[in-house]
Amino acid sequence: MPGKVPHFVKYNLFFKMQINGFVEKNDIIGAIFGQLEGILPPELDPQNLLNTGRIGRIEVSLTHREGKTFAEIMIPCSLNKVEASVLAAAVETINKIGPASAETHLDRIENILEERRKIIIERASEILSSWYSYERTEIQPEKIPRLIEEKARKTKMITIGTENLPAGVGTLKSEEIIIVEGRADVINLIRYGFDNVVAVGGSGTIPNTIVELSKKKTTTAFVDGDRAGLLLLKSLLQAADIDYIAIAPRGKEVEDLTFKEIKRSLDNRIPTENLTLDLDKLEKIIDHYFVKIEKREGMExxxxxxxxxxxxxxxxxxxxxxxxxxxxxxxxxxxxxxxxxxxxxxxxxxxxxxxxxxxxxxxxxxxxxxxxxxxxxxxxxxxxxxxxxxxxxxxxxxx
Missing domain, CATH: 3.40.140 (Cytidine Deaminase; domain 2)
Known part of the structure; x- marks a missing residue:
């Protein structure tokens, strides 16, 4: 019988029915709607429940043997526990299908929400375990120089925008970019395989190309670990849409960093959501940042x-x-x-x-x-x- 699909199914009610005669699916479905009409409150009348989408299409499977019909009935519903219990009890009162006598009983209730929760937790655990497996896959240190050379052969520096800003070719196609200060910083990052990098140049102002790129891409500002780097960071935060900041180790410049130092700085980047533009407060946040990435033995x-x-x-x-x-x-x-x-x-x-x-x-x-x-x-x-x-x-x- 047609009706609305439930907005979401909470429970599946399963019944078993034995009929002393030969009947078809439509006979059983018709009996459910016909014999329960007027017995239940209007809000729980099966026809009203079907029309309002609180129960779904009733599924019936039949087997016939020795002149009898054996039926398995499934009613999907979005009722609460009390309402579902009343409906189940009402269906069990059906004792005739046409002229044939019948016996009906509730076989089981399937809690769809609980089953879905179990599936979600099980799958989330599998994904989480896989995630750690992926992160444990490390490049062997001795292979890094060769891999860098292979990457560098495929990568070259370009210029972009009306300001002819130094950049890696990955800046054009990557969804994420790294913004650094100067040409030497770009060269160093490209050398170690980070080709989605672009420099602001030495004009003293943030180029419009950087501003426009920051509106379209996820951006990380990667600055030197000194006062000058902090001033550049403040300018970038004021002019562009910066998503993350990364800072070179205290006292070092991006152009002089090793692969390990670059990777550590980028791995420890922090989001800009709650960053202040007040320079003194920004310095305090950066001090906390340095405490985090400068891993010391015997930490107090x-x-x-x-x-x-x-x-x-x-x-x-x-x-x-x-x-x-x-x-x-x-x-x-x-x-x-x-x-x-x-x-x-x-x-x-x-x-x-x-x-x-x-x-x-x-x-x-x-x-x-x-x-x-x-x-x-x-x-x-x-x-x-x-x-x-x-x-x-x-x-x-x-x-």
């Missing part, structure tokens, strides 16, 4: 707390969590709503969890069971709150 508690504070600043207002290792390096991040489901699937090297909101006791206890050492968040007074889940955690309890 004060350093670790600075890293946690920088991470909290980064995710402020996002309702996200970040799982970190013992050096407070990000391993994985995501929406806070997914944390409970993902906890038991996190990598073994997760040391702590930094969140934008306070977690409930259930998640905290589960994190402790999984061996997480600490959870950090900002309290109501904007102070950093740190919950130590292990006694030997090298961080203060709160700050």
């Amino acid at each position: 508690t004060e350093d670790i707390n600075l890293l946690i504070e920088a991470m909290l600043d980064k995710i402020s207002g996002s309702r996200k969590f970040v799982a970190v290792d013992q050096n407070i390096n990000e391993i994985i991040s995501g929406n806070i709503a997914l944390l409970e489901a993902l906890l038991e699937h996190l990598p073994k090297n997760v040391y702590g969890i930094i969140t934008d909101v306070e977690l409930n006791e259930k998640i905290i206890n589960k994190a402790k069971e999984m061996g997480i050492a600490f959870i950090a968040y900002r309290g109501r007074s904007n102070n950093i709150e740190i919950i130590r889940l292990k006694n030997n955690t090298d961080i203060e309890k709160s700050s």
Whole structure:
């Protein structure tokens, strides 16, 4: 019988029916609508439910043997549990199909939402595991020079825009670009295989070509690790649509960086969403950035707390969590709503969890069971709150 398709199916109701005679599918479907008419409240009348899309097309499969008909009936519905129970009980009262007597009983209820949740969690776990496998695939260090040479032979520097800005050929086709200061920076990045790079040049103002490119592409401003780099960064943030910033190690220039230093800086780039244009405040954020990427042996508690504070600043207002290792390096991040489901699937090297909101006791206890050492968040007074889940955690309890 035609009707609207349910907006979404919550449950599938499965029934088994035995009829003492030979009947067809339409006989059974007709009996469901005919015999229940007037028995249930109008809002639960099967015909009204079908017309409003709260139940879907009723599926019936039949077998005939020894003069009897055996039917399996499936009714998809978007009803709540009480309404679905009433409908199921009503269908069980059907005891005749035409002149033939019948017996009907509910066989099972399939919770579609729960099944979908299980599928999502299972598949998300598989994807997450695969993701870590991809990230563990590393280029052998001894192969880097040869790979760079092969890449460099296929890559050359070009000029783009009316200002004839130095750039790599990848700038034209890549969805992401790296913006640097000068020609020497472009040459160095191309040398190590980063051909989606363009320089602002030495005019003192941000070229219009850079401004227009930043509107169309995802941009990372990659500047020197000194005061001059900070001033260029401020100019870029004012004039162009910059998505991320990356900074050379403290005191170094992009044109002098090694492959490892370039990769580390780009891997640790930070989003510009909450960055200020106030130079003093920007310097403070950059100091936190340097603390993060300058990995030192025997890190002190004060350093670790600075890293946690920088991470909290980064995710402020996002309702996200970040799982970190013992050096407070990000391993994985995501929406806070997914944390409970993902906890038991996190990598073994997760040391702590930094969140934008306070977690409930259930998640905290589960994190402790999984061996997480600490959870950090900002309290109501904007102070950093740190919950130590292990006694030997090298961080203060709160700050």
